Amino acid sequence: MLTDLLGFPPQVLFGQLLLGLINGAFYAVLSLGLAVIFGLLNIVNFAHGALYMLGAFAAWALAHFLGLNYWVALFVAPVLVGGFGMLIERFLLRRLAGVDHLYGLLLTFGLALVIEGVFIKLFGASGQPYPTPAALQGGVNLGFMFLPWYRGWVVVASLIACGVTWYLFEMTKIGAYLRAGTENPKLLQAFGVNVPLLTTLAYGYGVGLAAFAGVLAAPITQVSPLMGSNLIIVVFAVVVIGGMGSIMGAVVTGLAMGLIEGLTKVFWPEASATVIFFVMAIVLVLRPAGLFGRTA
Amino acid sequence: MTTKLGYAAALALLLIAPFFLYPVLLMKFLCFALFACAFNLILGFGGLLSFGHAAFFGGAAYITGHAIKVWGLPTELGLIVGAAAAGIMGLGAGMLAIRRQGIYFAMITLALAQMAYFLFISAPFTGGENGLQGVPRGTLLGIVDLQDNMAMYYFTLAIFVAAFWLIARTVHSPFGQVLRAIRDNEPRAVSLGYDVERYKLQAFVLSATLAGLAGALKTVVFQLASLTDAHWHMSGEVVLMTLLGGVGTIAGPAVGAGVIVALQNLLASGPLSAWVPVVLGVIFVICVLSFRRGVIGELRALLQKSF
Numbered sequence: 001m002l003t004d005l006l007g008f009p010p011q012v013l014f015g016q017l018l019l020g021l022i023n024g025a026f027y028a029v030l031s032l033g034l035a036v037i038f039g040l041l042n043i044v045n046f047a048h049g050a051l052y053m054l055g056a057f058a059a060w061a062l063a064h065f066l067g068l069n070y071w072v073a074l075f076v077a078p079v080l081v082g083g084f085g086m087l088i089e090r091f092l093l094r095r096l097a098g099v100d101h102l103y104g105l106l107l108t109f110g111l112a113l114v115i116e117g118v119f120i121k122l123f124g125a126s127g128q129p130y131p132t133p134a135a136l137q138g139g140v141n142l143g144f145m146f147l148p149w150y151r152g153w154v155v156v157a158s159l160i161a162c163g164v165t166w167y168l169f170e171m172t173k174i175g176a177y178l179r180a181g182t183e184n185p186k187l188l189q190a191f192g193v194n195v196p197l198l199t200t201l202a203y204g205y206g207v208g209l210a211a212f213a214g215v216l217a218a219p220i221t222q223v224s225p226l227m228g229s230n231l232i233i234v235v236f237a238v239v240v241i242g243g244m245g246s247i248m249g250a251v252v253t254g255l256a257m258g259l260i261e262g263l264t265k266v267f268w269p270e271a272s273a274t275v276i277f278f279v280m281a282i283v284l285v286l287r288p289a290g291l292f293g294r295t296a
Numbered sequence: 297m298t299t300k301l302g303y304a305a306a307l308a309l310l311l312i313a314p315f316f317l318y319p320v321l322l323m324k325f326l327c328f329a330l331f332a333c334a335f336n337l338i339l340g341f342g343g344l345l346s347f348g349h350a351a352f353f354g355g356a357a358y359i360t361g362h363a364i365k366v367w368g369l370p371t372e373l374g375l376i377v378g379a380a381a382a383g384i385m386g387l388g389a390g391m392l393a394i395r396r397q398g399i400y401f402a403m404i405t406l407a408l409a410q411m412a413y414f415l416f417i418s419a420p421f422t423g424g425e426n427g428l429q430g431v432p433r434g435t436l437l438g439i440v441d442l443q444d445n446m447a448m449y450y451f452t453l454a455i456f457v458a459a460f461w462l463i464a465r466t467v468h469s470p471f472g473q474v475l476r477a478i479r480d481n482e483p484r485a486v487s488l489g490y491d492v493e494r495y496k497l498q499a500f501v502l503s504a505t506l507a508g509l510a511g512a513l514k515t516v517v518f519q520l521a522s523l524t525d526a527h528w529h530m531s532g533e534v535v536l537m538t539l540l541g542g543v544g545t546i547a548g549p550a551v552g553a554g555v556i557v558a559l560q561n562l563l564a565s566g567p568l569s570a571w572v573p574v575v576l577g578v579i580f581v582i583c584v585l586s587f588r589r590g591v592i593g594e595l596r597a598l599l600q601k602s603f
Contacts, residue, residue, distance in 0.1 A: 044399045095585055102345045103584050105402055106539065109532055110580025117574035230410075233528065237407040240400060270418060277411035281392055284404065288395040 014145035016262040022151055022220070024258020025158035026213050028251045030235045032165055033209035035244040039182040040202040041093065043104025048235070049228030050115040051207050054081045055214025056223045057119065060128050070133035070219070074157075077215045078208040085207030089200045112229070119225035127222025154216050161212055162251045165205075169247060178202060237280040242292050249292025298599070302547070310453055319445040320517065325557045326456045327514040332537040332549030333463050334506030339535075340544035341467055342499045343479030345402045347531050348389065348409030349507050354526025355412060356382040356508030361428040361521040362421050371434035371442060375455075375512045382508020383501050385412070390500035394493055397482075406528060413526050427522030431515055442516070452513060459506055464546050466502065475499055507534075529573070536576060539583045542590030551591050 030048060037045045045051075058080050059073035068076065088111065096103050132150045139148035169175035180188045181198050189195045214228070221227055234257075242253030257276050264272040271278075283291060313322055335349050360378030363369045369377065393404045416422045423429065433442040442448045466472050478485040478492050486492050515521045524530065533556065541552025556576070563572050583590070589597060 038399075044403060092581070092585065099588065101399060102402065103588065105345070105399060106535065107581060107584040109535075110577045110584065113532065113573050113577030113580065115577075117571065117577060121570055121574070233406055233410045236403040237410075240396070240403050240407065273414040274411045277407050280404070280407055284392045284395050 010144045011146070013266055016265045017259060018145070018147065018151060018262075020258045020260070020262020020265070021255065022154050022258070023261060024255035025155050026217060026231070026254075027235055027238045027257055028254025029158050029161055029209055029213040029216075030231070031239050031242065031244075031250045031254050032162055032247060033206035033213075034235065034239055035247070035250050036165070036169075036178075036209070037203055037206035038244045040178065040185075040199045041089075041104065042101045043093070043096075043108065044236070044239075045203075045206065046105055046108040046232070047088070047112040047115065048108075048207075048210050049230075049232030050112040051081055051085060051228075052210040052214040052217075052231070053119065053225060053228035054084070054115065055211025056130070056218040056227060057123075057128075057214075058211065059215040059218050060130050060223045063130070064128075070131075070215075074212070074215050078211040081211035081214075082204040082208030086200050086204035088207075089203035093203070094196070094199075112232075116225055116229060123225055125224065125226060127224035127227075130218040130223050132219040150219060154220065157216055158213070159251075161209060162247070165209070166247045174198075234276055237276050240280050241276075241283045241290060243290030245290075246292050249290075253291060306547070307457070314446060314449045319449040321557070321561060323445075323449055323452045323517045324514075325554055326452050327510050327517060328534075328537065328557055329550035329553040330456050330459050330513070331507055331510035332534050332541065332553045333460060333546075334503050334510060335534045336538045336543065336545075336549040337463055337466065337506070338500055338503040339538060340549075341472060341475050341479065342496060342503075344394075344397075344496065344500070345535070346393070346405040346500070346503075347402045347528070347535070348393075348405030348407075348412075349504070349534055350526050350528060350530035351389070351409035351412040352382040352386055352504040352507040353511035353514075353530060353534075354416065354521070354523070355385050355511070357511035357515040357521035357525045358416060358422050358428060360512035361431040361515045364434060364516070365428065365431045366421070370438070371436065371516060374434075375509065375516065378512030378515070379505050379509040382511065383505035385508075386501045386504020387497070390497045390504070394496045394500065406531065409526070409528060409531060413523070413528070416523060416526050422521070422523075425523065427520055427524075428515075429520055431519045431521065433516055433519060448517060452517060455509070455513060459509060460550070463506065467546060471495070471498070532580075533576065536580050536583070538590075540579065540587075540590055542592035542594075542596075543588075545590065545592040545596065548590050548592035555591075 058077035062068040356378035364374035537552035542548025
């Protein structure tokens with residue numbers, strides 16, 4: 001095989017590609033949430049990584065204190081964290097209406113510091129283990145690589161979440177309102193639509209997506225207070241590369257960046273932590289508006 | 297007139313301060329005050345929120361440390377080399393980041409700074425997790441021994457005053473006026489024939505260079521350069537100092553730096569030491585929600601109202 005000629009056993013190559021695909025799935029779901037929030041609120045949610053972490057901790061707490069299993073957590077945790085997000089929007093972010101959008105970024109940055117700081121104080125920097133659900137333990141040997149069921153499930157579940165979001169935005173009445181709110185909130189309000197409520201819901205939905213990704217990540221990475229803070233910076237780079245204009249753009253860019261990162265781990269491991277930032281720099285030179293961006 | 301009196305009083309206070317307060321703490325304050333003032337040049341007067349200034353601060357800290365410790369350069373030259381390196385980094389980062397505006401500018405600078413952070417972790421000369429330790433302070437022009445805290449303090453103060461004067465001079469110069477015009481209404485500045493991108497880039501490079509000078513000075517004072525200096529928390533801290541003191545005011549960032557450094561120092565020894573990030577986060581939220589003009593901005597508004 002070609003990969004043998006290059007000196008890498010296929011298991012290594014495909015194993016890293018799978019890991020890349022999983023990371024890419026997280027990038028896709030997180031950047032999609034950022035795009036939903038950006039559409040209506042015009043802010044970049046710096047607390048997205050902290051809320052992703054909250055999702056994972058919510059799943060852990062549901063299992064630890066209430067004995068609820070993974071499948072329940074997968075639905076309950078995003079609802080809980082999304083509800084928390086709606087409170088943030090209603091009582092904090094809404095007060096920033098009419099001031100420079102940069103203040104929204106600063107406010108959510110402060111919130112991220114608070115949330116992460118509290119969790120580090122409560123749980124320490126080390127992680128809490130979260131078991132892989134019984135139904136998804138083990139895996140299958142595909143001949144060229146071993147596929148753990150859970151990792152396959154993460155990719156499928158992320159794509160389902162993206163698909164549901166796409167359906168919600170492109171095919172339903174509320175999605176039409178959301179898109180209209182992105183284009184012209186004042187006109188939409190004049191038509192009798194409750195735009196402030198819509199904004200709260202959009203923020204809650206974006207945050208819920210982050211929490212969903214957090215639950216998915218819980219059995220793979222340990223549940224730790226800092227699991228979101230470095231991830232979110234990479235997601236920002238992904239958003240700069242793809243632009244926040246379209247759902248498909250966010251998904252494609254997220255998955256592609258994950259795969260590029262995985263490939264870099266095989267061929268040049270030292271550069272794997274920075275490769276996405278390099279791609280961002282190249283995209284900024286060649287196509288400043290981003291690959292799928294409409295305006296600068 | 298009030299401004300000049302204020303500066304004179306502040307300078308007099310700084311001159312006698314080391315006889316009453318611990319000089320190393322005061323030097324820490326001066327380094328961060330310079331860092332925040334440099335940062336404010338691009339945020340307050342250019343209207344661009346950089347979330348990556350820690351890369352310049354930390355990068356210069358490493359390079360100055362390496363230049364003095366390994367190459368054996370004299371202290372003054374080491375500081376210049378560090379600041380110049382930060383300026384070059386600023387040129388690279390600025391050329392990429394000014395291609396986008398607003399929120400994207402913040403995300404790009406943050407991502408580029410994170411890239412620099414990863415490079416610092418893996419580069420051999422930074423000492424990785426341990427940092428660059430035991431950097432000698434050396435002597436000033438081969439005469440004054442900077443190992444003495446008082447001598448080091450007045451050297452730091454002299455650099456701070458010179459840099460502060462340069463920033464104030466830049467803001468009030470024709471260049472600074474154009475920069476503010478771009479901040480307030482970019483399309484109008486373009487239509488008036490100004491090369492907007494060039495102005496932004498020059499301001500960004502100057503800001504990065506002075507932020508680098510602050511980081512370089514910090515290395516000499518503490519004889520240490522570490523990953524903390526380049527971490528994105530540091531970028532956030534400088535934003536907070538500027539916001540707290542007053543965005544777009546000349547002295548505000550220095551005041552904000554004073555408050556934050558004093559607060560960190562007070563909390564560090566007490567039972568709240570583990571809560572410092574939470575406290576900073578809460579101050580951040582309060583500032584953004586109800587104190588957007590900052591200390592100096594509020595004072596100025598108060599003065600204008602009463603006279």
